[in-house]
Amino acid sequence: MSTLKSSAEHLTLNADGSGNDIKFQSNATQVAAIDQSGNLTLSGTVDGVDIAARDAILTSTTTTAGAALPKAGGTMTGGLVSTSDITIGNAYISSGYSQFANLRVPNNGYIGTPTTVNALQIQSNGNIILTGTATATSFIGSGAGLTSVKAVNSGRKNIVINGGMRIDQRNGTDTINATGVTYNVDRWLGRGVSSAGVFTLTQDTNSPANFTNSLKATVTTADGSIGSGSSYRVQQVIEGNNAANLNWGTSAAQSVTLSFWVRSSVTGTFGGSVANGDYNRFNPYSYTISSANTWEYKTVTIAGDTSGTWATNSGLGIRINWSLGAGSSKIGTAGTWTSSSLEGVTGQTNLIATNSATFYLTGVQFETGSAATDFEHRSYGEDLALCQRYFYTPLYDIGGSRAQFCIDYLVSGGNNGWITFTVPFPVSMRGNATFSHSLTPAKFLSGGAPSNGQDKFSFYIQNQGYAGLVGNGSIANLSGGGQYHGTVGTYYCSPSSTSASHIFIGNGCTFQFNAEL
Amino acid sequence: MDYENIESAKYTFENEYIFCVIGGANPISVSVPTNTNNTDYNKLMEMVADGDLTIAEAV
Numbered sequence: 001m002s003t004l005k006s007s008a009e010h011l012t013l014n015a016d017g018s019g020n021d022i023k024f025q026s027n028a029t030q031v032a033a034i035d036q037s038g039n040l041t042l043s044g045t046v047d048g049v050d051i052a053a054r055d056a057i058l059t060s061t062t063t064t065a066g067a068a069l070p071k072a073g074g075t076m077t078g079g080l081v082s083t084s085d086i087t088i089g090n091a092y093i094s095s096g097y098s099q100f101a102n103l104r105v106p107n108n109g110y111i112g113t114p115t116t117v118n119a120l121q122i123q124s125n126g127n128i129i130l131t132g133t134a135t136a137t138s139f140i141g142s143g144a145g146l147t148s149v150k151a152v153n154s155g156r157k158n159i160v161i162n163g164g165m166r167i168d169q170r171n172g173t174d175t176i177n178a179t180g181v182t183y184n185v186d187r188w189l190g191r192g193v194s195s196a197g198v199f200t201l202t203q204d205t206n207s208p209a210n211f212t213n214s215l216k217a218t219v220t221t222a223d224g225s226i227g228s229g230s231s232y233r234v235q236q237v238i239e240g241n242n243a244a245n246l247n248w249g250t251s252a253a254q255s256v257t258l259s260f261w262v263r264s265s266v267t268g269t270f271g272g273s274v275a276n277g278d279y280n281r282f283n284p285y286s287y288t289i290s291s292a293n294t295w296e297y298k299t300v301t302i303a304g305d306t307s308g309t310w311a312t313n314s315g316l317g318i319r320i321n322w323s324l325g326a327g328s329s330k331i332g333t334a335g336t337w338t339s340s341s342l343e344g345v346t347g348q349t350n351l352i353a354t355n356s357a358t359f360y361l362t363g364v365q366f367e368t369g370s371a372a373t374d375f376e377h378r379s380y381g382e383d384l385a386l387c388q389r390y391f392y393t394p395l396y397d398i399g400g401s402r403a404q405f406c407i408d409y410l411v412s413g414g415n416n417g418w419i420t421f422t423v424p425f426p427v428s429m430r431g432n433a434t435f436s437h438s439l440t441p442a443k444f445l446s447g448g449a450p451s452n453g454q455d456k457f458s459f460y461i462q463n464q465g466y467a468g469l470v471g472n473g474s475i476a477n478l479s480g481g482g483q484y485h486g487t488v489g490t491y492y493c494s495p496s497s498t499s500a501s502h503i504f505i506g507n508g509c510t511f512q513f514n515a516e517l
Numbered sequence: 518m519d520y521e522n523i524e525s526a527k528y529t530f531e532n533e534y535i536f537c538v539i540g541g542a543n544p545i546s547v548s549v550p551t552n553t554n555n556t557d558y559n560k561l562m563e564m565v566a567d568g569d570l571t572i573a574e575a576v
Contacts, residue, residue, distance in 0.1 A: 181556075430554075431555055432554065432555055434518065434548065434549045434558075435547065435548040436539075436547045437545060438544065480548055481549075510545050514557070515555070516556060
């Protein structure tokens with residue numbers, strides 16, 4: 001072994017001259033060099049020890065090594081503390097250990113991207129300010145301190161009434177042709193306009209999971225060449241009072257989301273529209289039915305209308321249409337507000353063109369915001385009461401064969417006799433109601449009470465029995481109406497007894513109050 | 518309300534209601550309040566304006 005040594009003074013290695021370095025070789029191969037600028041170049045390590053073995057030093061903030069981290073691989077067991085911004089590339093920050101390893105952000109510190117530096121802020125008091133959308137599978141906590149839960153639309157969120165199609169006071173099948181509006185399941189109507197097609201509406205028990213009923217439309221007369229101005233539709237009309245919070249017709253108009261379950265024997269792109277009461281503001285929407293005779297869930301978000309007139313009183317606020325067929329002048333571009341009378345969307349499938357085609361609808365929800373939330377399942381009593389503001393028959397779901405009302409005033413004098421009685425309303429109706437009944441003299445039942453399903457009426461004397469019918473007038477002239485209660489009566493017609501106390505009306509009769517929009 | 522099958526229509530005392538007899542498969546009697554917030558009343562007025570319906574005066 002040869003040794004280059006100096007014992008009592010500096011040892012100088014001098015590569016004299018510009019551009020000359022001091023080089024070290026081993027077995028004729030350079031292993032190190034010091035250039036004239038003093039840079040040291042090694043082909044090995046400094047001390048033959050991997051940097052992973054320097055953890056004890058690297059985790060100390062008292063050494064300059066604290067500024068260094070493994071460039072790739074390895075595991076940091078200590079915490080990472082920085083007094084300035086930390087930029088991470090296309091990578092995740094995760095804890096590979098346990099819930100005790102936390103990602104800490106300084107007071108009022110931000111987590112963000114180079115272009116959105118304040119995407120997430122965690123404040124010193126624990127508040128989180130998020131500028132985007134929070135997506136999670138669950139949120140844990142009692143929520144007791146929540147002051148605003150608009151994002152989840154809790155509470156009374158569904159503007160549609162009887163969206164689950166459970167309430168059916170009229171309880172029948174209606175034929176929808178070109179003559180006016182016909183209500184079927186409560187709050188739901190069908191309409192055909194100047195056209196040759198016919199369909200029926202009825203309540204049905206075919207429904208998706210978590211529902212018991214649906215509204216069923218069946219085409220009974222197909223219209224395969226719909227006139228340009230013709231349309232067929234299922235509709236719910238919303239009272240202005242119930243849509244006032246949407247602020248439609250103002251610059252503060254809120255977006256809404258319509259969600260529903262639909263099943264049809266015909267597939268394709270279907271359409272509908274949202275319109276105002278004056279019928280001069282329309283916004284078509286579309287949805288796709290992919291599989292025949294299969295329940296499918298659909299959602300549509302509609303921007304609030306900042307124009308037009310939208311009723312905010314007991315008048316007609318919003319019409320929501322499901323088109324079963326529309327002519328060329330009744331369809332338009334989805335998602336655009338217009339003053340043209342549009343019932344559907346361009347390119348839509350017309351159910352009415354197929355004879356015997358069926359269309360089921362249920363789980364309808366119309367709520368503020370741009371996201372559909374779970375259907376608001378109200379109690380049966382709540383749904384019924386909401387419906388009874390618009391339509392009421394005391395013969396619906398009464399659990400007996402008849403409704404009975406106390407006679408308020410009675411003069412029994414043959415042709416001079418008269419009678420009035422009051423029909424209590426369970427809720428105040430929207431307005432003064434139309435009163436309809438099917439009572440005629442031929443339907444008078446002498447000496448008994450109407451049995452289940454009978455289209456009959458009779459007079460009763462408490463604890464005494466039944467009275468006859470006298471007078472040359474007709475019970476068919478029974479008239480009246482009301483908003484807070486029904487008051488009805490007639491003249492030249494009365495019980496034969498001056499002491500009759502009740503009128504019994506069989507549940508097979510028509511006896512109803514209508515304040516629909 | 519089956520407007521196409523109205524057989525007769527007349528005002529009741531003090532014009533509080535329009536009393537209609539509806540024919541067809543299921544005859545019924547109907548009292549329509551004379552109130553513009555009632556859709557049936559508005560429809561009857563349209564029919565009168567169009568000459569499709571005459572409402573008799575109250576007696």
